[in-house]
Amino acid sequence: MALDAAVPETAWAERHFGGSGLGDERLRRRLVMMAGAMAARPSESLPKQFEQWTDLTGAYRLLNNPRVDPDAMQRTHRDLTLRSCAGRDVVLCVQDTTELDYSGRRGVKGLGRVGAGGRGILQHATLAVCPRDGLLGVLHCRWHCRAERIEGETKYGRLKRWRESLLWPESVAALPAAPEGTRFVTVTDRGGDAFATLEACIAAGHGFVIRAGRRRNVDDGEQDLWEAVRGQKVLGTRELEVVERSATFLNKGRKGRSATVEVRSGRLTLKPPRQRTSPMSPRTVTTVYVRELDPPEGEEPIEWLLLTSEAVKGMEDAERVIGWYRKRWVIEEWHRAQKEGCGVERAQFDDVLDLTRLASLTGVLAVRLLQVRDLARKEGEDAARADVLLHERMPRVWIEVVARLAKATDASSMTAQTFVRTIARRGGWLARKHDGPPGWKTIWKGWYDIAMLVEGVLLARSIGGSV
Template sequence: MVLERMFARVSAGMRRLADTRAEKVAFTRLFRNRHVSKQEIIRTAAARTSEVAAGRHVLIIEDSSEINYEAKASRKRGLGRVGNGKDIGLFVHPALAVDAVDGSVLGLAGATIWRREAKKADDYQALPIEDKESYKWIGTAKAACQALTDTPQMTVVGDREADIYEVFARLPDERTHVLIRAVRDRALGTRGERLFSAIAKTPEAGRIAFELQARPGRPARTVELAVRFAAVNLRQPRLGADSRDPHELTLNAVEVREIDPPSAKDAVIWRLLTTHCVNTLASAIAVVEMYRSRWIVEQLFRTVKSQAIDLEESLIADGDALERLAAAALVVATRVMQLVHGRGSPGQAFQAARLFDPTEITVLEALIAKLEGKTQKQKNPHPMHTLAWAAWGIARLGGWNGYEKERPPGPITFTHGLRRFNAIVDGFVLATKE
């Protein structure tokens, strides 16, 4: 019931979720209950994801984010330190399952949630990976892949923080590939050669253009990039080298470098390392397109935080309870992402019942009929009762005008729409109650 209420109201605040004092007490006690584990919340979500991931090529997109509670420090207990080493909070590291072909969000496949309670050891770099916080990239991905039992092919996607030798050495298997953006100019098998210079001097294979997503301080823009690719042999780093890992790994490197960037500082240069076969321009572009899907997890974090669920505003005090709440918030934010990325043709492959109950679907039928205009362009273009059909209605309630040529609705629009929809459903239930 709590997860459904969190999704309907897109909130982690007990006061917003509860209709009565009794409900508020019950919801708070649930997250304080030591018999409720964050692992079980995540495993349950992953089991649901496994059902829809069967038979697909699935991207397992990982990333980390801090949940900062410093503004409420006087009312919190049992938390650790976050990125700046001073503020209190916790960390979340989800593994999001995304269809590699159509980009639909399948669900949460795994997550690691923790509090940083100790400083790095002086010999941190020499420690085995299992004793480092960075093991999250391996442990979370392995748990996610194990949960997706009937998925024939998975690609673990990570940003620069995941450029770890052990990730390349330990994650790939007969159904698992890796795709990581390189940050380290690694030594190659060839004496004296380095990764970045080796790929840079490879002949240009062709070009690619796409819309680069906006970020704070950087507006969206269309970029044209030169594409290069080559097979590379990475040497195992000497510091912290583990005898269980091979001394050398053969991977494929793909570099995309922006042509005529607005400035040298803003130039797009991605160096991607993957176990996928890359021997043509088309296969190199396919790798770039898979990496571009990583943007979805950034949307997920914004949804968890101030743009929607606002996890950092929770009044729950205890660290253990806040970890359980964070697990629930990741599940709920993933559902919002399923709406956001189910708004087009990919959403036609799923039923609205995936996210909405029968009463809500009845209300959607009536609302969509009312929201549709007289012209064909103003009508819901999707098959009735599909996820895309429902997403159209929720987006319209959130302020989107319904025209395909307009900017697609994002997490904020869907958050507004879901909250308005929840109020309408509550009114419908009250009006039809005997």
């Protein structure tokens, strides 16, 4: 599916939006046209993406149409993502919530609380991620606006009504069944650490890797979870590359570094919360506890406590669980691509449903940004497979234009990695040894440039040129 992202915008849009269940052929065609135009220039505003006035007003009408369900807009893409899961032993269902902040849009109706006194929409998504091949697509997404706090509400009263923490287990329950022979494994950060999430995974037949973020009693009810794992068996140590993180309202920033961590593992029985509304039974899980041994001065040590359904008999098994959890970072990149690459928070609409429809559309566009970026990073057999798919799916004229820019003598030998890296150089990637692989920003700046060159070549050929 990753190579599918590297085809021209019109074909890509038809494949990912063409079967949407909007119930109206005109709306379907309009959605496909919109997706293609936005994919060509994802970071631009709507007026720049749609140069014709009729196309721009058509886009506004679709986003403002009460008959257009945000879920239905993603339906074709989600079905395609599910089909991409087939033939894989394990697919990670990575969940996370992000805040779409529209605090500057004072007149928008229906927004809820976000951040430190801001206004916006919560977007809770589940992405399908293959441990080897990376991001496959969006499996599920929902949008929610926080209600105002209820003064004087008791704990029992809060438990009786719907709560934001239910986004996680309800999203597990909402996923389609995994294809035959494929096992879904839910992966969450600390936000998903709730007994109800464990229960939902077990009920759905999913595995799980959930980072613990709260204190709870284990086994006989006398010992704290965190105290228990610190006394478990040491399996070994390993080097862990820690990514840089910008400071946010909820988290301190940190610099990227290489950390030496100690890994412990064992089995523990978690006690359920005491709830009069829905009693739960204790659950026995495997724990993988990761802690940095000698953090730099002034930096908090890396400390992960992972609760998992997987059996861990030694360091190799623990490494696999840790690797699955680290794939969770893909959804953070997806949030960033949607916000920075597609500009979803810059939208100038005055209704929360209009903004939600745009978020639905840009969520799929953000998948494409990341998938094309990842083509430049594949190695070995994965790279060879990408090379074959490039020549099967990419129009010959695109390969010829990029080969000319890369000063390649034979377009038929163009590799997927060279193809993407050449495009990125047109977008400002310098390709120096210390630069690392290109990111989605430079790739998409270059992509639009190449698209204009291809359009020029096709125009010249249509009027009898020999380009």
